Amino acid sequence: MTRERLPIQVSHLTKRFGDITAVHDLSFTVEPGRVTGFLGPNGAGKTTTMRMLTGLVSPTSGTATIGGQRYQRLSHPSRTVGAVFDATAFHPGHTARDHLRIYAAMGGHRSDRVTEVLALLGLTDAANRRTRGFSTGMRQRLNLATALLGDPQVLLLDEPSNGLDPAGMSWLREFLRSLADQGRTILVSSHVLSEVEQLVDDVVVIQRGELVAAGPWAQLAGSPAVLVRSPDAGALATVLTADPKAGPPAPRVEALGPDQLRVHGADVAYVADLAASHQLRVYELRTDDSSLEELFLRLTADQAKATHEPVGAQWDG
Numbered sequence: 001m002t003r004e005r006l007p008i009q010v011s012h013l014t015k016r017f018g019d020i021t022a023v024h025d026l027s028f029t030v031e032p033g034r035v036t037g038f039l040g041p042n043g044a045g046k047t048t049t050m051r052m053l054t055g056l057v058s059p060t061s062g063t064a065t066i067g068g069q070r071y072q073r074l075s076h077p078s079r080t081v082g083a084v085f086d087a088t089a090f091h092p093g094h095t096a097r098d099h100l101r102i103y104a105a106m107g108g109h110r111s112d113r114v115t116e117v118l119a120l121l122g123l124t125d126a127a128n129r130r131t132r133g134f135s136t137g138m139r140q141r142l143n144l145a146t147a148l149l150g151d152p153q154v155l156l157l158d159e160p161s162n163g164l165d166p167a168g169m170s171w172l173r174e175f176l177r178s179l180a181d182q183g184r185t186i187l188v189s190s191h192v193l194s195e196v197e198q199l200v201d202d203v204v205v206i207q208r209g210e211l212v213a214a215g216p217w218a219q220l221a222g223s224p225a226v227l228v229r230s231p232d233a234g235a236l237a238t239v240l241t242a243d244p245k246a247g248p249p250a251p252r253v254e255a256l257g258p259d260q261l262r263v264h265g266a267d268v269a270y271v272a273d274l275a276a277s278h279q280l281r282v283y284e285l286r287t288d289d290s291s292l293e294e295l296f297l298r299l300t301a302d303q304a305k306a307t308h309e310p311v312g313a314q315w316d317g
């Protein structure tokens with residue numbers, strides 16, 4: 001089936017609640033066929049923006065459109081956009097099937113779609129269990145099942161990875177990838193930095209309601225640097241910067257200490273092979289994960305709390 005490709009467009013969007021400016025002159029685009037991370041610390045304005053996209057909150061000014069239309073103007077809103085905002089909004093006494101039946105009825109979706117989404121999300125065996133006993137992973141799956149009832153082309157997911165264990169994250173990554181590969185437009189909010197690179201193709205980073213950065217994740221993050229510990233660090237730095245095979249541009253080398261280097265613009269295998277070919281000793285060689293942290297610290301530099309947190313920390317500490 002050929003699907004209609006529907007980009008999300010946010011243009012000069014502003015929302016004020018009394019004295020609070022939750023979103024300020026925000027503009028970005030979310031492309032179909034890609035998973036886009038919507039990132040920012042708690043209170044940055046992510047949920048407010050997503051609510052404006054679904055018509056739950058009216059903008060003070062600016063526009064938020066889906067396929068060029070405001071949500072209210074879409075001919076089949078609940079079949080075009082699937083959105084879930086509150087991960088805990090299940091009636092504890094309802095079964096997964098009850099929950100989905102209610103939402104299917106509200107959205108005007110055919111009732112056999114309930115069985116389909118239960119199967120799609122791997123919840124068939126849990127369909128008749130009450131949600132009060134559901135694990136976080138099952139709740140997140142039930143949320144996704146709810147969002148997918150209308151087989152929407154656009155998915156807006158607020159913190160879908162919250163509380164997932166590594167297996168759950170891996171499953172979510174594969175699942176979102178398969179939905180994006182069908183040409184759907186997927187916007188996933190998160191305030192957990194370490195989840196970003198696992199899930200998304202593109203990122204939109206906001207802070208205090210304003211855009212900080214937007215673009216392909218790989219481009220924003222750049223390639224990670226390589227850390228080297230070697231008693232021959234000086235000689236290794238010389239061959240790295242002089243090696244004609246590397247250029248242009250040649251790797252850039254920082255001396256971190258007498259036996260430590262940080263190498264930019266080369267990967268671990270390249271540095272290892274070059275050291276071996278010059279018979280230079282290497283005691284430690286690894287990717288420098290702190291470059292990811294540095295990127296976010298730079299992007300959100302005036303977020304005082306963030307400046308002390310390690311890689312993968314949550315911005316709300």
Ligand SMILES: Nc1ncnc2c1ncn2[C@@H]1O[C@H](COP(=O)(O)OP(=O)(O)OP(=O)(O)O)[C@@H](O)[C@H]1O
Nearest residue numbers: 017020022040041042043044045046047048049191
């Ligand atoms: N209905 C409202 N009335 C008043 N202030 C609001 C309302 N909704 C949101 N805000 C404020 O707007 C700002 C942005 O909130 P929002 O929930 O959009 O941020 P967020 O990035 O989604 O944060 P989180 O990660 O905590 O969900 C916050 O200061 C919040 O207190």
